[in-house]
Amino acid sequence: MELTRDEELSLKGEHGEILQMAYRILVATGEATDAEKLVPVEWSHLSGVNYNTIGDAGEEFLSQISREAKVKIRTTVNPMGFDFDNVQNYDLDDNFISKQLSIKNSYEKMGVIPSFSCIPYEIFDIPKSGTQVSFAESNAAIHANSYDGLKTNKESAFSALASALTGKSPFSSLRKNDEPNVTIKMKIENPNELSYGMLGFFAGKVGNTSVNISGLGTLDKRQSKAMCGGMGTSGTCAKIIFGDGSSECEEIDFDKKEMQTIFDELNTSEKGDLITLGSPQLGLDEISDLTAKLKGRSFKKRCMIFTPRTVKEQARKIGYLNELERAGCEILSDCCTCLSPLINKESVDSVTTNSIKGAFYLKNSNGVGVNLKSLLDIIEDETN
Amino acid sequence: MKVLVAGQAKGPVIKTNHPINFLGTVDKKSGIISDKNHELYNKSIKDSILVFPSGIGSSVGAYTIYSLKSNLTAPLAMICTKADLTVATGCALANIPVIIISNEEFQKINDGMNCSVDTNSQNLIHYE
Structure with a gap:
């Protein structure tokens, strides 16, 4: 891989250990994916925020690097494990809460925008068409490339973090061209x-x-x-x-x-003990539509709704939140169905959802049964 | 041959034909492989030149490589036949040299031999 003189110096450690590590990640990723150079990126979206996914090793790593590391470009972050506003309503152990708090603090110390959302494309301005970004959340990378005119590879937590710290990314794969195989x-x-x-x-x-x-x-x-x-x-x-x-x-x-x-692969249950909506998290349009659909109706069982904090606040101002709570919904921000520690097989046998992404993780990570239904069917069957 | 992470190291080779899933099958405190079905079961990869086909499994395994290094139980270098992003980024975090070699080269390396890795020299790998 060809590096500029400044990039070479960073890789040698002339600009400190953090940048040296970040450039090592970019070079290792670039060599592994046959990139010939690094290109500037304007926005990085990080995964690896939920304690459920990164564990103690991730928490310790972030705590260590956040003493010095500072993001260089606009950096937004994925959901974490729960919503600090209402975590007391869920039976979550103190260790999880304190480790999650440490992760949140580490990212904020590095200067990220505390978005805790998997739909950055819906809550932030989209840069001009053709802009290179670095998105580690898979649905966001696909949305950015397919609908928003942006360019990103499906980044890992590490390559996106390295991009956030350097403003660079290896020039490979979808950053260069598209060659659909099918x-x-x-x-x-x-x-x-x-x-x-x-x-x-x-x-x-x-x-x-x-x-x-x-x-x-x-x-x-x-x-x-x-x-x-x-x-x-x-x-x-x-x-x-x-x-x-x-x-x-x-x-x-x-x-x-x-x-x-x-x-048949993902639907493993005839019914669910509770309902989840939002994976990816719901945007304001979906909240508005859901509020209209629930007019005069109430859920017969628990329904958890996942949405970004900024959308939750808007929904509160417009009055949607009241309506949804009246209909029996629990509204959670900063977290998501997928890899939520709030749903576990000790207390829940199966979950009804309209999300394929949610279904996959509920089945494989949370180990609960999944009952797949469209939103219209959920409202038809599960409310009165 | 291709260098993913640069550096120098010298030590005994631990070689396996099995890929390694760093998330969940390597004990971070001891560097011992804990997967009963793995060729290296119950062996420690600490202070070795670890030679294996590639990493597999979740990219979060990169944090495990970083933890091994922090716990002083990491390999000194890794040599693989296939570049995968978990090993690449994990070793980049931990500053452990990684070299990608061909299948023919892989065949030449034997378990237990002493080997030195130097990404600045012409022959990246030197056998003793």
């Missing part, structure tokens, strides 16, 4: 967000770094987020190109049979 033909009629989530999950399995998808109608926000979330969960693919692509691409149908296979 075209998926969407054949499902009247799809809802669950169908799009499963389409994404299917695409993630068959796509390398990018895929063409044809036969898509106009997707609303809920549906496009579901598709990005599903895709990020099942593979390494980080970009959707809308349309047929070149004739050399292998073509695969996504029809009832393919969708059923995925449904």
Whole structure:
């Protein structure tokens, strides 16, 4: 890999140990992915915030580097494990809470924007088209590449952190060009967000770094987020190109049979003890729509709703929050369905959700049963 | 051959044909492989030149490599046949040299031999 003189000096440690480590990460990642150089990035979005995912080793590492490290570019962060506003309502042990607090403090000390959200594309301004960014949250990387005109690879927690500290990223893969290996033909009629989530999950399995998808109608926000979330969960693919692509691409149908296979893989329960909405977290549009759909109705069981703090505050001002609480919802910010320590198999057998991403992690990480249902069916079946 | 993380090291080779999942199958305190199904089960990778095909599993395993180094139980260097991002970033965090070699080169290395790694020299790996 070719480095500029300044990058070389940083790698040698002339600008301190933190930058030396960050450049070591960029060079190791770049060499592993055949990058020829580093390019500037304007925004980094970090994963590795939830104590559930990074554990003691991650907590100690962040605590150590935050004594000196400072982010150099706009840096936003993924959800953590819970919402400090209402964590006392959940049976969470003190060790988890104090370790999570330490992680939160370390990131804030480094100068990140405390977004604790997996939908940065919905709550921050999008830079101009073609801008290089470095997103470690998979659904956000896919959304950025496919809908927002930005360029990012599916970064790891470490490469995104190194980008945050240096403002650079290896020039490889999707930063250079798109070479979709496959075209998926969407054949499902009247799809809802669950169908799009499963389409994404299917695409993630068959796509390398990018895929063409044809036969898509106009997707609303809920549906496009579901598709990005599903895709990020099942593979390494980080970009959707809308349309047929070149004739050399292998073509695969996504029809009832393919969708059923995925449904059977992720749907393991006939019903759920509680409902979760939001993985990716819900934006204001979805909260507004949900409030309208719940008018005059109440949930018959617990319903946890995950949304960014900034959206929760807006929803409070507009009055949506009151309405949702009246309908029996628990509204949580700064965290997400996926990898939540608030749902565990000791107290919950199964969860109803409309999220494919949520379903995957509930099943594989939380070890609970999953009952997949579209939002309309959830409201139909679970409220009165 | 390709250098992912630069540096120098010298020590005994521990070699396995099994990939290593650093998250959950390596004890951070001792450097001992705790996975019963692994070729290196019950062996310590501490202070070794660890030769293996590649890392597998969650990228969070990179933090384990960093912890091994902090606990002074890490390998001195790693040599793999395939570049994977968990080993690459974990060793970058921990400042442990990593070299990627061909399958033919991999065949030439035997468990227990002494070996030195120097990414500044012409021959990256030197066997004794």
